[in-house]
Amino acid sequence: VMACRQTGWALLASANPQEAMDMALIAQAATLKTRVPFLHFFDGFRTSHELNMVEPLSPEVMRGMISEKLIAEHKARGLNPERPQLRGTAQNPDVFFQGREAGNKFYAAVPTMVKEAMGQFEKLTGRKYGLFDYVGAPDATKVVVVMASGADVLEDTVNYLVSKGEKVGVLKVRLYRPYSEADFIKALPKSVKSIAVLDRTKEPGSLGEPLYQDVVTVCSTAYKAGELKELPAIVGGRYGLGSKEFTPAMAKAVFENLSAAKPLNSFTVGINDDVTNLSLKYDETFSTEPADTFRALFFGLGSDGTIGANKNTIKIISEETGQFAQGYFVYDSKKAGSMTASHLRFGKSYIRAPYLVSKARFIGCHQFSFLEKYEMLNRAEDGGIFLLNSPFPADQVWDKLPVEVQYDIVKKNLKMYVIDASKIANETGMGARINVIMQTAFFGISGVLPKDEAIAAIKASIKKTYSRKGDEVVNKNYAAVDQTLAAIQEVKVGKADSKIKRTCNVEGFPKFVRETLCEMIAFRGDQLPVSAMPVDGTFPTATSQYEKRNIALETPVWESHLCIQCGFCSLVCPHAAIRLKAYDGKDLSGAPKTFKSADAKAPALKGLKMTVQVAVEDCTGCGACVYNCPAKEKKDGAETGRKAINLADQFPLRETERENLKFFMGLKDEGSSKVNRNTVQGSQLVRPLFEFSGACAGCGETPYVKLMTQLYGDHLTVANATGCSSIYGGNLPTTPYCTREDGRGPAWSNSLFEDNAEFGLGMRLAYDKMGGEARELLTSMKEGPLKAQAKLCDDILGAGQEDWVGIEQQRGRVADLKKALVTVGGEQAARMGTLADYLIKKSVWILGGDGWAYDIGYGGLDHVLASGRKVRVLVLDTEVYSNTGGQMSKATPLGAVAQFAAGGKPNPKKDLGMISMTYGNIYVAQVAMGADYNQTVKAFAEAEAYDGPSIIIAYSHCIAHGIDMGSGMNEQKKAVQSGRWPLFRYNPALRAQGKNPLTIDSKPPTISVADFMNGENRFRTLQKTNPEVAARLAKLAEAEYAWRLSVYQQIAAMSCDTGKKEEKVGAAA
Incomplete structure (x- = not known):
């Protein structure tokens, strides 16, 4: 917002959900009056994601605020050839300055007109707003100036402090631009001696933040003009950056700073700045919340429905009891499987508390494994209630708790209840969705509502929420509710004497991981001091291995006697939790008793042993490995239902598989160097350098990213567009990109959404430039200081580096060169030493989703592909904006329902592959791993080898498709079988051989497009809500895909034998 303050837009701030609604209308009325554009803003997440009670604005109020005359005048100023005019002229120095000043009177009139709009709004609603609103003692000597959500915190704090006799106040800024000096001075108490100004931004290098x-x-101006008798002492401070908490305790500390003999200026509050010592200390126990406010905390697992259920809980309680209610929902950026926290408040008065619950009367833990990793009960009120989803019954669970949890329960005299919600969900067909069960249990034991009343309300909300998904889903939820109350068990609290401890074993972890990342993993990042953070935002890779989330209820178990060692399970695993390794059998000495191995079956691996190892603590339990395993057990000619890999309860496997994984990782790899890595099995024998990400269980994107690192990870640089792939790829606390044993691995960076292609091209140009300088210098030095190493220089300069073998050989030569440079010495040798690594091939891959490639970043992508440079582009096509919740993109297929396409997308999917092929010198491949593993690997190999730009468009199934993610690869297969996603490779290099560059790899359709559409909720939803439109769009889709496929087939059938020798098209000079 602060970056917009010089644009000429008026800036209007709101502090809470009610104000956000009110100011939106006031801004609309004001912009029509003033002819100045308005930007109405509020704090992201803190206000935008707060659930609170609001008094809705009626259409009558809206009509009373908006003048039809002003609307007509506004429309009359629009461009219209009936009354033509011209805007957007290119002005010269003679008149530009005058033109900029011509609008001054409009800006000068804005404050008055906004006040008029606010006055009209008060007449219609009774809610009064000013440009600046003061709250506090009329004779205040200390005043804090603030805008947006921090104003509500300060208002509550000021009211409390004034009741204790303190002369304090808060001045809330609403109209920030244009800034009205007169209205500010008028609102400021004349008694003020000192002012603290709080900014929710940081402007490095400035004399102070904007406000x-x-x-x-x-x-200063008012003092000089005599409008202020005394110039107050003014200090500035920063708070709330990145949605950091700002509580009444912190607000109180700001006033205490003003009371100091020398108040700290440019201070921070809410963090511990132990580097520049600018932070204020505060009393964390201070609170202004009313004693009768009921506060509850629910800790759930991402995608288990906890947040959705708690939103319904707020609605139920507010509607059934008439109480005020508020909710905040905290979750990290992991797509699924991370801990979520729901902060709920209920009370008899309006809840003005834009911060998280610190003390709760009720705490629900919806995942048993959380107790081993996170502190929860430190937030419990004495005598509160603790509800746990537990696989252990009430008479066994106490001994399974960590001693720290037992201690908190005993010390705080908590009542504890357990329920096996996962069992009920499984029995009622709810899968992992335990939300309704835990919601019912909350009402059953909290006493917030009578049980019968609560059950009826829950069922009504189920009907409302899930009816569009069909009666089967609704009835499953009903069944879960009906089983819940009888399954709740109260736990007899014993002594705090458990042998289990929550403390994380960080032995052997790097210092930064121990001291910083592990604290973030444990949700204690708020307590980290400034000194714990990197100064330039650079973080180490290979840290996801330390997280061990243990979120899967079931994980795969390898049956070595059934395995055909195809590598499919490893290939499709979204989280690299399944690994293949071939090794010398002699290395099995000292193996754990439960470690499994088998003779390697591939001819190239003869004499070696093979193991398929599962990282059970990193697995998300999606089951994709089991679904895609082709090796099935048979007895008496009939299939038994078992495969070479099967799911089993995770908990009993943890200890043994932890030891097995450690042993497996220590085995020397003897297989990856003996096979062709550009095959499915060959690629899977290479250690993935992308592991244990925060992607959804069953993610369709990550298998492609993982494969990319297996093929090129040791010399790979990734430019990643903002989106799912940047969030699971580069989000704190841990990062999935990792390294080989020698420390080599992918280098990764993320810039923006819209400029990623240019960002990656810049990397390519930089590598090419530095590589060119290195070659030029080496050529010069071989005639001088390196004359004795001339052969080594020639070998380096002539190295092909077409494959991993050539790259490793070049690394050896460069290592020898570095040794020679030490001996030679001198300025040239020093410069050559800094450039030497650029003599080793660097592969640049530009990575992003369809929202980037098809939409927002398409212009840049087109520019980069047209550059002719050797960049590789991987488009992870989920056919929606997955990261932001499933909005329509140009990749969304015809007939699919998505946000902004609730009635089904009416137009066809953009054909990015065909568009790219029109250049003629770009390698283009369209792949779907689940349909053809080999074609996918082959496309990667060809894209990397091509001497020019290349793009792979990869079909990526997604939760937004409304499918079982464990069988997502089969959905990919069906997309190809229906003909709507043809597999092809367009290799311009073939033209020079007189061959057609286009190869269609998929077979003619074997199922209809309608058959495919019927298997996914994104299409089925429309069939339920509007069957006529769904049928029409399905028919159009069938014809559209048939037409597209026929075009591809005709191009592939064309003769390219022109009788003339074609010159090579490809890389730019």
């Missing part, structure tokens, strides 16, 4: 500078300027 602070405005207040200093206004007060």
Whole structure:
């Protein structure tokens, strides 16, 4: 927002959900009056994601605020050839300055007109707003100036402190631009002696943040003009950056700073700045919340429905009891499987608390494994209630708790209840969705509502929420509710004497991981000091291995006697939790008793042993490995239902498989160097350098990313567009990109959404430039200081580096060169030493989703592909904006329901592959791993080998498709079988051989497009809500895909034998 303050837009701030609604209308009315554009803003997440009670604006109020005359005048100013005019002229120095000043009177009139709009709004609603609103003692000597959500915190704090006799106040800024000096001075108490200005931004290098500078300027000007008898002491501070908490305790500390003999300026509050010592200390126990406010905390697992259920709980309680309610929902950026926290408040008065619950009367833990990793009960009120989803019954669970949990329960005299919600969900067909069960249990034991009343309300909300998904889903939820109350068990609290401890074993972890990342993993990042953070935002890779989330209820178990060692399970595993390794059998000495191995079956691996190892603590339990395993057990000619890999309860496997994985990782790899890595099995014998990401269980994107690192990871640089792939790829606390044993691995960076292609091209140009300089210098030095190493220089300069063998050989030569440079010495040798690594091939892959490649970043992508440079582009096509919740993109197929396409997308999917092929010198491949593993690997190999730009468009199934993610690869297969996603490779290099560059790898359709569409909720939803439109769009889709496929087939059938020798097309010079 602060970056917009010089644009000429008026800026209007709101502090809570009610104000967000009110200011939206006031801004609309004001912009029509003033002819100045308005930007109405509020705090991201803190306000935008707060659930609170609001008094809705009626259409009558809206009509009373908006003048039809002003609307007509506004429309009359629009461009219209009936009354033509011209805008957007290119002005010269003679008149530009005058033109900029011509609008001054409009800006000068804005404050008055906004006040008029606010006055009209008060008449219609009774809610009064000013440009600046003061709350506090009329004779206050200390005042804090703030805008947006921090204003509500300060208002509550000020009211409390004033009740204790303190002369304090808060001045809430609403109209930030244009800044009205007169209205600010009028709102400021004349008694003020000192002012603290809080900014929710940081402007490095400035004399102060924006709001602070405005207040200093206004007060200085007013003092000089005699409007202020005394110039107050003014200090500025920063708070709330990145949605950091801002509580009444912190607000109180700001006032205490003003009371100091020398108040700290440019301070921070809410963090511990042990580097520049600018942070204020505060009393964390201070609170202004009313004693009768009921506070509850629910800790759930991402995608288990906890947040959705708690949103319904708020609605139920507010509607059934008439109480005020508020909710905040905290979750990290992991796509699924991370801990979520729901912060709920209920009370008799309006809840003005834009911060998280610190003390709760009720705490629900919806995942038993959380107790081993996270502190929860430190937030429990004495005498509160603790509800646990537990696989252990009430008479066994106490001994399974970590001693720290037992201690908190005993010390705080908590009542504890357990329920096996996962069992009930499984029995009622709910899968992992335990939300309704835990919601019912909450109402059953909290006493917030009578049980019968609560059950009826829950069932009504189920009907409302899930009816569009069909009666079967609704009835499953009903059944889960009906089983819940009888399954709740109260636990007899014993002594705190458990042998289990929550403390994380960090032995052997790197220092930064121990001291910083592990604290973040344990949800204690808020307590980390400034000194714990990197100064330039650079973080180490290979840290996801330390997380061990243990979120899967079931994980795969390898049956070595059934395995055909195809590598499919490893290939499709979204989280690299399944590994293949071939090794010398002699290395099995000292293996754990439960470690499994088998003779390697591939001819190239003869004499070696093979193991398929599962990282059970990193697995998400999606079951994709089991679904795609082709090796089935048979007895008496009939299939038994078992495969070479099967799911089993995770908990009993943890200890043994932890030891097995450690032993497996220590085995020397003897297989990957003996096979062709550009095959399915060959690629899977290479250690993935992308592991244990925060992607959804069953993710369709990550198998492609993982494969990319197996093929090229040791010399790979990734430019990643913002989206799912940047969040699971580069989000704290841990990162999945990792390294080989020698420390080599992918280098990764993320810039923006829209400029990723250009970002990657810049990397390519930089590598090419530095590589060119290195070659030029080496050529010069071989005639001089390196004359004795001339052969080594020639070998380096002439190295092909077409494959991993050539790259490793070049690394050996460069290592020898570095040794020679030490001996030679001198300025040239020093410069050559900094450039030497650029003599080794670097592969640049530009990575992103369809929202980037088809939409927002398409212009840049087109520019980069047209550059002719050797960049590789991987488009992870989920056919929606997955990261932001499933909005329509140009990749969304005809007939699919998505956000912004609730009635089904009416137009066809953009054909990015065909568009790219029109250049003629770009390698283009369209792949779907689940349909053809070999074609996918082959496309990667060809894209990397091509001497020019290349793009792979990869079909990636997604939770937004409304499918069982464990069988996502089969959905990919059906997309290809229906003809709507043809597999092809377009290799311009074939033209020079007189061959057609286009190869269609998929067979003619074997199922209809309608058959495919019927298997996914994104299409089925429309069939339920509007069957006529769904049928029409399905028919159009069938014809569209048939037409597209016929075009591809005709191109592939064309003769390319022109009788003339074609010159090579490809890389730019």
